[in-house]
Amino acid sequence: MLPILRALRDDGPVSRAELGDRLGLTRPRLTSEVERLVKAGFLAEAGMAASRGGRRSTLVEIHPRLRFAAVDLGAGSIDVEVVNGRLEPLVAYREPADIRKGPKAILHRVSELLAKARAEGVYDRLDAVGIGVPGPVSFRDGVPVSPPIMPGWDRYPVRELLAREHGCPVVVDNDVNIMAVGERHGGVARSVDDFLFVKIGTGIGCGIHLTGGVYRGVDGCAGDIGHIQVDASGPTCSCGNTGCLEAVFSGAALARDALAAARSGTSPALAERLARAHRADTHELTAKDVADGAAEGDVVCIQLIREGGRRLGGVLAALVSFANPSMIVIGGGLAQLGHVLLAEIRSVVYRRSLPLATGNLPVVLSELEGRAGVTGAAVLASDAAFEQIP
Amino acid sequence: MLPILRALRDDGPVSRAELGDRLGLTRPRLTSEVERLVKAGFLAEAGMAASRGGRRSTLVEIHPRLRFAAVDLGAGSIDVEVVNGRLEPLVAYREPADIRKGPKAILHRVSELLAKARAEGVYDRLDAVGIGVPGPVSFRDGVPVSPPIMPGWDRYPVRELLAREHGCPVVVDNDVNIMAVGERHGGVARSVDDFLFVKIGTGIGCGIHLTGGVYRGVDGCAGDIGHIQVDASGPTCSCGNTGCLEAVFSGAALARDALAAARSGTSPALAERLARAHRADTHELTAKDVADGAAEGDVVCIQLIREGGRRLGGVLAALVSFANPSMIVIGGGLAQLGHVLLAEIRSVVYRRSLPLATGNLPVVLSELEGRAGVTGAAVLASDAAFEQIP
Incomplete structure (x- = not known):
């Protein structure tokens, strides 16, 4: 009975009477469902509710013993959380890791982190695992499919191996999709049904909710919008085509353009940061350097962000005309470019999309930022566990 | 009980036993539902079915008395059909009419055509009306909303007036949406769930199924894709922006480009047709002239079609990456440009979209052509009638 468990997961303990009212269930139906969920170990009695005038009703809650693992694999990071039935994190690990090391090494590290949590008494057994990966996924099969930045992961049986290891349901999804789910659950898109979550990180992707x-x-x-062509005479993309959105504006593209600006001497802020990078022996600039330069008022940095926002805005304007969503959420590492980026995106979207579609269309930054992914992975994990109750 | 009626509407008479099997209904449940639908006048007994070994089962069918009106308003035409419960047309009228005459004149003509059908004994009363209009519609309110090419129609109470006139449920939708529904019901998209129907007529629109x-x-x-920008330095569009898809490639844009080519003398085929048009005192060229010129091998005509297909293909490639549909259907008046257009669209989509999304993606011409709209209007009308059964 998915609606009961979702209500208790999202809103906390509630009296039987109120639960029945809220979900439109008759008393006998509610009683039998609650009994079934208690028996399955997903629901627990939690004392008496305050009186609503008549007989006092017992409180029910999601079972405090439930544990879900939420994993968000990025191009260069691993995020692992173990959460309870209310999806509150009991432990959270975050560390750098190169996804190109391949599935064995990365999933081994995930197992080590989960074993550590278990050793610390965070859980005894897991009820479900949700995992997001930075590439296309066959959701039905639980495997990555030809993921461009994940060598060695193509059709690797992620779901099957994790399910065997933990003896529970496992959900594998694309990183952008789990971020959209996370933002819907606990972020700026709470209570919004039809929205787009645009992640601007190393690449660019879109979750469609x-x-x-x-x-x-x-x-x-x-939602794979990173390879939409925005400039027929633009730079060559890793996919082999020219002028893809991702080749023009993304973490990788911005780092490349920042390096060129630093070397050409047009940007004092970037030149200074590059000199510092040389001293630190990293020899690289990142999107953060551009964000910091812009904050200091460096004109080239501001131009780079505005130009990127204009390109992304053009694609989003087209998608707004096509999909007529009720909100656009911007997330991922480059969301740190903040309000200069947002202003440019908004300007293009509001100017170029159908007025009817933009009349009430907020374009906003993610609230959950780095936690959107793990939050969404936890939501999908819990849904998968709930759906398997006989 | 929508599934029962839809099955009988789409597949014809069937035995009670088979119907129960197909929809997974228990015998008592089926009996009570059938009884209710017979009483409501939507279902009729139709003799005995052939034996399946056990007791012979009675045949049931959609009630032969049911009548739906299907109306497809184009920029320059009215299509009206009255169909039976199987959605077979009993009468079909098609005539030119300028939508800019306004809602009173156009809807009055629709009423006259329906009155004619009634006088001829086609129907006694209508069970529902479905109507498509060439502009944005608030489906919930049953009114056109700021339709660019329909002066006088903004928020005109189309549904309310037709419902009062005919005393039955009325559905108002965008012309492209009803074409998509029609193609799903009886055209090339039969049995396909997720597809895009792209209409290229006076303007360009997309139905998302x-x-x-x-x-x-x-x-x-x-689905309002006609105003997606494809060329920042392109011609000014009727919407006030520059370089919209519709301003670059559509019936209106092609007529404009054909006229320019005829006058400049670059296209002998178009120059000859323009001379003919002057003699006939019309002074205009249309997409059909370009199609005919291309069929004769006129290079400029072929180039115009290929250039248009390339522009449309670029937009569709982006939408394929975004929506990952299982089919694209091309319909509307300009679908007559045929295989030159289709080849160019395919070439761009297959080259520019994500390989994973185009692996099994047919890009095909509409099968129903001019009848897609009325067919879809009839489907929506019947659904509306079925949904209102108490």
Whole structure:
């Protein structure tokens, strides 16, 4: 009985009477469902509720023993959380890790982190695992499919191996999709059904959330907007085409453009940061350098962000005309470029999309930022556990 | 009981036993539902079915008395059909009419045509009306909303007036949405759930069909792809922006470009047709002239079509990456440009979209052509009638 468990997960303990009212269930129906969920170990009695005038009703809550693991694999990081049935993190690990090390090494490290949590008494057994990866996923099969930045992961049986290891349901999804789910659960898109979550990180992707949940498309690759062409004479992309959005504006593209600006001497702020990078022996600039330069008023840095925002805004304007969503959420590492980026995106979207579609369309930054992914992974994990109750 | 009626509407008479099997209904449940639908006048007994070994089962069918009106208003035409419960047309009228005459004149003509059908004994009373209009519609309110090419129609109470006139449920939708529904019901997209129907006529629009039916977006204007920018330095569009897809490639844009080519003398085929048009005192060229010129091998005509296909293909490639549909259907008047257009669209989509999304993606011409709209209007009308059964 998904609605009961979702209500207790999202809103906390509630009296039987109120639960029945809220979900429109008759008393006998509610009683039998509650009994079944108690028996399955997903629901627990939690004392008596305050009186509503008549007989006092007992409180029910999501079972305090439930544990879900939420994993968010980025291009260069591992995030692991173990959460309770209310999806509150009991432990959270975050560390750098190169996804290109391949599935064995990365998933081994995930296992070590989970074993550590278990050794610390955070959980005894897991009820479900949710995991997001930075590439296309066959949601049905639980495997990555031809992920461009994940060598060695193509069709690697992630779900099967984790399910065997932990003896519980496992959900594998694209990182952007789990971020959209996370933002819907606990972020700026709470109570919004139809929205787009745009992640600007090393690459660019989009999670499409419709009324029924994440829309994945026929092959599971819906939302892959990073390779939409924005400039026929633009730079060559890692995919082999020219002028893809991702080749023009993304963490990688911005780092490349920042390096060029630093070397050409047009940007004092970036030149200074590059000199510092040389002294620290990293020899690289990142999106953060551009953000910091812009904050200091460096004109080239501001131009780089505005130009990127204009390109992304053009693509989003087209998607707004096509999909007519009720909100656009901007997340991922480059969301740190902040309000200069947001202002440029908004300006293009509001100017270029159909007025009817932008009349009430907020374009906003993610509230959960780095935690959107793990939050969404926990939501998907819990849903998977709930759905398996006989 | 929507599934029973839809099955009988789409597949014809069937035995009670088979119907129960197909829909997974227990015998008592089926009996009570059938009884209710017979009483409501939507279902009729139709003799005995052939034996399946046991007791012979009675045949049931959609009630032969049911009548739906299907109306498809184009920029320059009215299509009216009255169909039976199987959605077979009993009468079909098609005539030119300028939508800019305004709602009173156009809807009056629709009423006259329906009155004619009634006088001829086609129907006694209508069970529902479905109507498509060439502009954005608030599906919930049953009114056009700021339709650019329909002066006088903004928020005109189309549904309310037709419902009062005919005393039955009325559905008002965008012309492209009803074409998508029609193609899903009886055309090339039969049995396909997630597909895009792209109409290239005077303007350009897109119907988005997902598993649950037409996706209309938050404000009902999803699919309005005609104003996506494809060329920042392109011609000014009727919407005030520059370089919209519709300003670059559509019936109106092609007529404009054909006229320029005829006058400049670069295209002998178009120059000859323009001379003919002058003699006939019309002074205009149309997309059909370009199609005919291309069929004769006129290079400029072929180039115009290929250039248009390239522009449209670029937009569709982006939408394929975003939505990952299982089919793209091309319809509307300019679908007559045929295989030159289709080849160019395919070439761009297959080259520019994510390989995973195009692996099994047919890009095909509409099968129903001019009848897609009325067919979809009839489907939506029947659904509305079925949904109102108490």
